[in-house]
Amino acid sequence: NFVLTQPHSVSESPGRTVTxxxxxxxxxxxxxxxxxYQQRPGSAPTIVIHDxxxxxxxxxxxxxxxxxxxxxxxxxxxSGLKTEDEADYYCQSYDTYNSHVVFGGGTKLTVx
Amino acid sequence: xxxLVESGGGVAQxxxxxxxxxxxxxxxxxxxxxxxxxxxxxxxxxxxALVSSDGSEKYYAGSVxxxxxxxxxxxxxxxxxxxxxxxxxxxxxxxxxxxxxxxxNFDFWGQGTLVTVSP
Numbered sequence: 001n002f003v004l005t006q007p008h009s010v011s012e013s014p015g016r017t018v019t020x021x022x023x024x025x026x027x028x029x030x031x032x033x034x035x036x037y038q039q040r041p042g043s044a045p046t047i048v049i050h051d052x053x054x055x056x057x058x059x060x061x062x063x064x065x066x067x068x069x070x071x072x073x074x075x076x077x078x079s080g081l082k083t084e085d086e087a088d089y090y091c092q093s094y095d096t097y098n099s100h101v102v103f104g105g106g107t108k109l110t111v112x
Numbered sequence: 113x114x115x116l117v118e119s120g121g122g123v124a125q126x127x128x129x130x131x132x133x134x135x136x137x138x139x140x141x142x143x144x145x146x147x148x149x150x151x152x153x154x155x156x157x158x159x160x161a162l163v164s165s166d167g168s169e170k171y172y173a174g175s176v177x178x179x180x181x182x183x184x185x186x187x188x189x190x191x192x193x194x195x196x197x198x199x200x201x202x203x204x205x206x207x208x209x210x211x212x213x214x215x216x217n218f219d220f221w222g223q224g225t226l227v228t229v230s231p
Binding site: 032033035037039044045046047050051056088090092093094098099100101102103104105106 | 147149151155156157158159162169171173207212215216217218219221222223224
Protein backbone atom coordinates (compact mmCIF):
# COMPACT_ATOMS: atom_id res chain seq x y z
CA ASN A 1 0.00 0.00 0.00
CA PHE A 2 1.05 3.54 -0.83
CA VAL A 3 1.68 5.49 2.38
CA LEU A 4 2.43 9.22 2.62
CA THR A 5 4.33 10.59 5.62
CA GLN A 6 4.32 14.23 6.69
CA PRO A 7 5.76 16.01 9.73
CA HIS A 8 3.15 16.41 12.42
CA SER A 9 3.72 20.14 12.83
CA VAL A 10 5.84 23.06 11.71
CA SER A 11 6.02 26.64 12.91
CA GLU A 12 7.50 29.78 11.47
CA SER A 13 7.26 33.53 11.82
CA PRO A 14 5.23 35.86 9.61
CA GLY A 15 7.08 36.88 6.46
CA ARG A 16 9.34 33.84 6.52
CA THR A 17 9.29 30.76 4.28
CA VAL A 18 8.28 27.25 5.32
CA THR A 19 8.49 23.94 3.47
CA UNK A 20 6.32 20.93 4.31
CA UNK A 21 7.54 17.55 3.14
CA UNK A 22 5.59 14.48 2.04
CA UNK A 23 7.49 11.20 1.67
CA UNK A 24 6.02 8.22 -0.12
CA UNK A 25 6.57 4.53 0.57
CA UNK A 26 5.03 1.46 -1.01
CA UNK A 27 4.39 3.40 -4.20
CA UNK A 28 5.94 5.93 -6.55
CA UNK A 29 5.18 9.57 -7.21
CA UNK A 30 6.68 9.06 -10.64
CA UNK A 31 3.57 7.18 -11.78
CA UNK A 32 1.00 9.58 -10.37
CA UNK A 33 0.57 13.18 -9.20
CA UNK A 34 0.55 14.96 -5.87
CA UNK A 35 -2.00 17.40 -4.59
CA UNK A 36 -1.89 19.64 -1.51
CA TYR A 37 -4.93 20.79 0.50
CA GLN A 38 -5.32 23.45 3.13
CA GLN A 39 -7.87 22.97 5.90
CA ARG A 40 -8.60 25.73 8.37
CA PRO A 41 -10.48 24.91 11.60
CA GLY A 42 -14.19 24.47 10.99
CA SER A 43 -13.86 24.62 7.21
CA ALA A 44 -13.73 22.14 4.37
CA PRO A 45 -10.38 21.44 2.69
CA THR A 46 -9.42 23.51 -0.31
CA ILE A 47 -6.87 22.63 -2.95
CA VAL A 48 -3.75 24.80 -3.10
CA ILE A 49 -1.55 22.72 -5.44
CA HIS A 50 -2.55 20.08 -8.00
CA ASP A 51 -0.55 17.90 -10.38
CA UNK A 52 2.66 18.33 -8.38
CA UNK A 53 3.23 22.03 -8.97
CA UNK A 54 0.13 23.63 -10.47
CA UNK A 55 -1.59 26.41 -8.60
CA UNK A 56 -5.37 26.76 -9.04
CA UNK A 57 -6.70 30.19 -9.90
CA UNK A 58 -7.18 32.25 -6.78
CA UNK A 59 -4.33 30.65 -4.84
CA UNK A 60 -1.55 33.18 -4.14
CA UNK A 61 1.78 32.62 -5.86
CA UNK A 62 3.32 32.42 -2.38
CA UNK A 63 2.29 28.74 -2.57
CA UNK A 64 4.41 26.40 -4.67
CA UNK A 65 4.81 22.66 -5.04
CA UNK A 66 7.56 20.35 -6.20
CA UNK A 67 8.42 16.67 -6.38
CA UNK A 68 11.68 14.72 -6.23
CA UNK A 69 11.27 11.37 -7.99
CA UNK A 70 14.66 10.09 -6.83
CA UNK A 71 13.65 10.64 -3.20
CA UNK A 72 10.00 9.74 -3.81
CA UNK A 73 8.98 12.90 -2.05
CA UNK A 74 6.98 16.05 -2.57
CA UNK A 75 7.11 19.47 -0.95
CA UNK A 76 4.82 22.41 -0.39
CA UNK A 77 6.57 25.75 0.09
CA UNK A 78 4.81 28.82 1.42
CA SER A 79 6.75 32.06 1.24
CA GLY A 80 5.96 35.42 2.85
CA LEU A 81 3.98 33.67 5.57
CA LYS A 82 0.81 35.32 6.81
CA THR A 83 -1.19 34.53 9.91
CA GLU A 84 -4.06 33.47 7.63
CA ASP A 85 -1.87 30.60 6.36
CA GLU A 86 -2.18 28.93 9.75
CA ALA A 87 -3.98 25.67 8.98
CA ASP A 88 -3.57 21.93 8.48
CA TYR A 89 -1.96 20.91 5.20
CA TYR A 90 -2.37 17.50 3.59
CA CYS A 91 -0.57 15.92 0.68
CA GLN A 92 -2.56 13.47 -1.41
CA SER A 93 -1.83 11.03 -4.18
CA TYR A 94 -3.22 7.92 -5.84
CA ASP A 95 -2.27 4.27 -5.52
CA THR A 96 -2.32 2.98 -9.09
CA TYR A 97 -2.12 -0.60 -7.83
CA ASN A 98 -5.53 -0.63 -6.16
CA SER A 99 -7.11 2.65 -7.41
CA HIS A 100 -7.22 4.02 -3.87
CA VAL A 101 -6.71 7.65 -2.92
CA VAL A 102 -4.12 8.23 -0.20
CA PHE A 103 -3.62 11.19 2.12
CA GLY A 104 -0.66 12.08 4.26
CA GLY A 105 -1.31 12.40 7.97
CA GLY A 106 -1.41 16.19 7.78
CA THR A 107 0.90 18.94 9.03
CA LYS A 108 -0.28 21.64 11.38
CA LEU A 109 1.28 24.95 10.38
CA THR A 110 1.56 27.56 13.10
CA VAL A 111 2.47 31.11 12.13
CA UNK A 112 3.64 33.05 15.15
CA UNK B 113 -20.79 28.01 -9.45
CA UNK B 114 -19.97 24.49 -8.35
CA UNK B 115 -21.76 23.45 -5.17
CA LEU B 116 -21.74 20.23 -3.21
CA VAL B 117 -24.13 20.02 -0.26
CA GLU B 118 -24.02 17.05 2.10
CA SER B 119 -26.85 15.97 4.35
CA GLY B 120 -27.92 13.01 6.45
CA GLY B 121 -25.43 13.18 9.28
CA GLY B 122 -26.42 12.68 12.87
CA VAL B 123 -26.01 10.44 15.89
CA ALA B 124 -26.22 6.66 15.62
CA GLN B 125 -25.51 3.78 17.93
CA UNK B 126 -22.84 1.22 17.06
CA UNK B 127 -24.19 -1.38 14.66
CA UNK B 128 -26.84 0.92 13.21
CA UNK B 129 -27.02 2.54 9.79
CA UNK B 130 -27.02 5.99 8.24
CA UNK B 131 -27.24 7.23 4.66
CA UNK B 132 -25.48 10.40 3.60
CA UNK B 133 -26.40 12.36 0.50
CA UNK B 134 -24.48 14.93 -1.49
CA UNK B 135 -26.45 17.13 -3.89
CA UNK B 136 -24.42 18.73 -6.66
CA UNK B 137 -25.06 21.74 -8.86
CA UNK B 138 -23.21 24.11 -11.14
CA UNK B 139 -21.48 21.51 -13.32
CA UNK B 140 -22.18 18.51 -15.57
CA UNK B 141 -22.58 15.93 -12.82
CA UNK B 142 -22.41 12.85 -15.04
CA UNK B 143 -18.94 13.81 -16.27
CA UNK B 144 -17.14 13.53 -12.92
CA UNK B 145 -16.16 10.89 -10.44
CA UNK B 146 -17.23 11.64 -6.88
CA UNK B 147 -15.64 10.66 -3.60
CA UNK B 148 -16.44 10.58 0.08
CA UNK B 149 -13.64 11.68 2.40
CA UNK B 150 -13.83 11.95 6.18
CA UNK B 151 -11.98 13.83 8.85
CA UNK B 152 -11.84 11.97 12.09
CA UNK B 153 -11.06 13.67 15.40
CA UNK B 154 -7.32 13.79 15.80
CA UNK B 155 -6.56 11.64 12.74
CA UNK B 156 -6.78 13.90 9.73
CA UNK B 157 -8.31 13.25 6.35
CA UNK B 158 -9.14 9.70 5.31
CA UNK B 159 -10.41 8.71 1.89
CA UNK B 160 -13.57 6.58 2.13
CA ALA B 161 -14.90 5.69 -1.31
CA LEU B 162 -15.05 6.57 -5.01
CA VAL B 163 -17.76 6.15 -7.63
CA SER B 164 -16.89 6.69 -11.28
CA SER B 165 -18.77 9.14 -13.46
CA ASP B 166 -21.16 6.52 -14.82
CA GLY B 167 -21.41 4.58 -11.57
CA SER B 168 -19.84 1.43 -13.03
CA GLU B 169 -16.72 1.47 -10.88
CA LYS B 170 -16.61 1.74 -7.11
CA TYR B 171 -13.67 1.54 -4.75
CA TYR B 172 -13.52 1.54 -0.96
CA ALA B 173 -10.97 2.08 1.77
CA GLY B 174 -10.19 -1.10 3.64
CA SER B 175 -11.64 0.34 6.85
CA VAL B 176 -15.14 0.59 5.36
CA UNK B 177 -15.20 -2.13 2.69
CA UNK B 178 -18.12 -4.47 3.19
CA UNK B 179 -19.95 -1.99 5.44
CA UNK B 180 -20.30 1.15 3.28
CA UNK B 181 -21.83 1.37 -0.19
CA UNK B 182 -21.37 4.35 -2.48
CA UNK B 183 -23.84 5.07 -5.25
CA UNK B 184 -24.99 7.90 -7.47
CA UNK B 185 -28.10 9.03 -9.29
CA UNK B 186 -27.09 11.08 -12.30
CA UNK B 187 -30.72 12.08 -12.92
CA UNK B 188 -30.75 13.77 -9.50
CA UNK B 189 -27.10 14.95 -9.49
CA UNK B 190 -26.67 13.25 -6.14
CA UNK B 191 -24.13 10.86 -4.67
CA UNK B 192 -24.85 8.71 -1.65
CA UNK B 193 -23.04 6.58 0.87
CA UNK B 194 -24.95 3.95 2.78
CA UNK B 195 -23.14 3.27 6.04
CA UNK B 196 -24.06 0.00 7.79
CA UNK B 197 -22.68 -1.68 10.89
CA UNK B 198 -21.40 1.65 12.15
CA UNK B 199 -18.52 1.70 14.60
CA UNK B 200 -17.37 4.30 17.10
CA UNK B 201 -14.31 4.88 14.91
CA UNK B 202 -16.56 5.97 12.02
CA UNK B 203 -17.26 9.18 13.95
CA UNK B 204 -16.12 11.98 11.64
CA UNK B 205 -17.10 14.87 9.43
CA UNK B 206 -17.90 13.38 6.03
CA UNK B 207 -17.21 15.39 2.88
CA UNK B 208 -18.07 14.70 -0.71
CA UNK B 209 -15.55 15.89 -3.24
CA UNK B 210 -15.41 16.20 -7.01
CA UNK B 211 -12.57 14.49 -8.86
CA UNK B 212 -11.27 16.61 -11.70
CA UNK B 213 -9.25 13.91 -13.47
CA UNK B 214 -10.21 10.51 -12.10
CA UNK B 215 -7.14 10.18 -9.90
CA UNK B 216 -8.32 11.77 -6.68
CA ASN B 217 -7.60 15.32 -7.74
CA PHE B 218 -10.27 17.04 -5.64
CA ASP B 219 -11.05 20.46 -7.00
CA PHE B 220 -14.29 21.08 -5.09
CA TRP B 221 -15.50 19.93 -1.68
CA GLY B 222 -18.77 20.14 0.16
CA GLN B 223 -19.04 21.73 3.60
CA GLY B 224 -19.30 18.36 5.34
CA THR B 225 -21.82 16.59 7.56
CA LEU B 226 -21.05 15.27 11.04
CA VAL B 227 -21.61 11.64 11.91
CA THR B 228 -21.32 10.64 15.55
CA VAL B 229 -21.40 6.98 16.51
CA SER B 230 -21.88 6.56 20.23
CA PRO B 231 -23.41 3.92 22.53
